[in-house]
Amino acid sequence: MIIKNISLRNNTGLFTIHIVDHIISKIEKFKADEIYDDNDVIDGEGNLAMPPYVEPHIHYDTLLTAGEPRWNTSGTLFEGIGIWLDRKKSLTKKDVKERAITAMKWQIAQGVQFVRTHIDITDHKLTALEAILEVKEEMSNYLEIQIVAFPQEGIVSFNGTENLIIKAIELGADAVGGIPHFEFTREDGVESVKKSFEIAIKYDKMLDFHCDEIDDEQSRFIEVVAAEAHKNNYGKFVSASHATAMHSYNNAYTSKLFRLLSISDISIIANPLVNINLQGRFDTFPKRRGITRVKELLDSGINVCFGTDDIFDPFYSLGTGNMLNVLNMGLHVCQMLGYEQVKKSFDLITTNSASALNITKDYGLEVGNTANLIIVSGKDEFDILRRMAPIEYSIRKGKVIAHTIPSVSKIFINGTNEVINFNK
Ligand SMILES: [Zn+2]
Numbered sequence: 001m002i003i004k005n006i007s008l009r010n011n012t013g014l015f016t017i018h019i020v021d022h023i024i025s026k027i028e029k030f031k032a033d034e035i036y037d038d039n040d041v042i043d044g045e046g047n048l049a050m051p052p053y054v055e056p057h058i059h060y061d062t063l064l065t066a067g068e069p070r071w072n073t074s075g076t077l078f079e080g081i082g083i084w085l086d087r088k089k090s091l092t093k094k095d096v097k098e099r100a101i102t103a104m105k106w107q108i109a110q111g112v113q114f115v116r117t118h119i120d121i122t123d124h125k126l127t128a129l130e131a132i133l134e135v136k137e138e139m140s141n142y143l144e145i146q147i148v149a150f151p152q153e154g155i156v157s158f159n160g161t162e163n164l165i166i167k168a169i170e171l172g173a174d175a176v177g178g179i180p181h182f183e184f185t186r187e188d189g190v191e192s193v194k195k196s197f198e199i200a201i202k203y204d205k206m207l208d209f210h211c212d213e214i215d216d217e218q219s220r221f222i223e224v225v226a227a228e229a230h231k232n233n234y235g236k237f238v239s240a241s242h243a244t245a246m247h248s249y250n251n252a253y254t255s256k257l258f259r260l261l262s263i264s265d266i267s268i269i270a271n272p273l274v275n276i277n278l279q280g281r282f283d284t285f286p287k288r289r290g291i292t293r294v295k296e297l298l299d300s301g302i303n304v305c306f307g308t309d310d311i312f313d314p315f316y317s318l319g320t321g322n323m324l325n326v327l328n329m330g331l332h333v334c335q336m337l338g339y340e341q342v343k344k345s346f347d348l349i350t351t352n353s354a355s356a357l358n359i360t361k362d363y364g365l366e367v368g369n370t371a372n373l374i375i376v377s378g379k380d381e382f383d384i385l386r387r388m389a390p391i392e393y394s395i396r397k398g399k400v401i402a403h404t405i406p407s408v409s410k411i412f413i414n415g416t417n418e419v420i421n422f423n424k
Helices: 077-088 093-109 127-138 161-171 186-203 221-231 244-248 251-264 272-278 294-299 323-333 339-349 351-356 381-387
Strands: 002-008 015-020 023-029 041-043 048-050 053-058 112-120 144-150 175-178 206-211 238-242 267-270 304-306 373-376 391-396 399-403 409-413 416-420
Touching (some): 053 304, 093 391, 093 399, 112 127, 127 144, 127 161, 144 161, 161 186, 206 221, 221 238, 221 251, 251 294, 304 323
Parallel strands (some): 002 048, 175 206, 206 238
Antiparallel strands (some): 002 015, 015 023, 373 391, 391 399, 409 416
């Protein structure tokens, strides 16, 4: 396969990518008059090619259940958790698989090829986990999926969670989760983090915590996560998701915290769509934005990326898993709409997420890497975000797995008709 006439991030001019046996064999300057000895040629028409989007945080088990058995009327995380606990009682493998596969198809159409999903394992039957393990296998040619054994109801505060995590790992989970701010007491929260680390290190697994997803400025479990990561020299395998309480920490404490985060080498996964909805619900006015300090963390050299978290479920009632929606919201909420900031921000849904998920080899448009890439309908990152441009092609292992034909509109003014294409 040959992909000609494309732009590349951080480069000027146009390029041609040659793919042989699923591998990127050559990247060269595009020559308009060149005739290729290959009948599989895609004309990129000057659009931007980049590595596939990475979804670092999504719940495949809860998605597409909004309104079942009831809607979240307060809009808070804790009401959402209560609704999910009721919905969880009626889970079947078929139900979980059908919903997950629907969402996966949306992701594939929108340029996602790598995913980390949190699956609630505080269920003695492990129904959702077994379902997602099966789907992971069935979809493996299209999506590379990591499963976090996520103890939604806590580790210390729920009977038997430790054994359930271990069972989940033995069945095939890739990472150990935690939710320290949901445990009954601060001490239980600290103990839960330590237990997660013990299990992950023993079984050689990654860690990803739901960490401080609350507007309580006293919720400081991220320091415990980072300290454990540092002590065990394990930071590159550890992520703290959400970390919204950091929004409310005082600056003196945050300054001290940033040093620890920096030396610990952990990643932060923010979920701006969902947290702008869930947080600030107990505030009157002014209302906090409920997102971690993205710009400041990045400026301090700490790895940050953005995830979707939820699609049409008790925590967030909209969405299709489109990473540009996530990025758009995050950049607005964090006031990062400067030209250079927008251009650089695509790292937050590509390379930074890949790094958080430890996808460090074979990701990126480089000679020798597997030919996994997307071609987005726009000339550069700023252009793409401004118009929320679709993915024209998603290519995995040298094969097209999604092709979107951008839509056009006709307008009728003064007796004429004109075709308007927002996507070009
Ligand atoms: Zn989550």
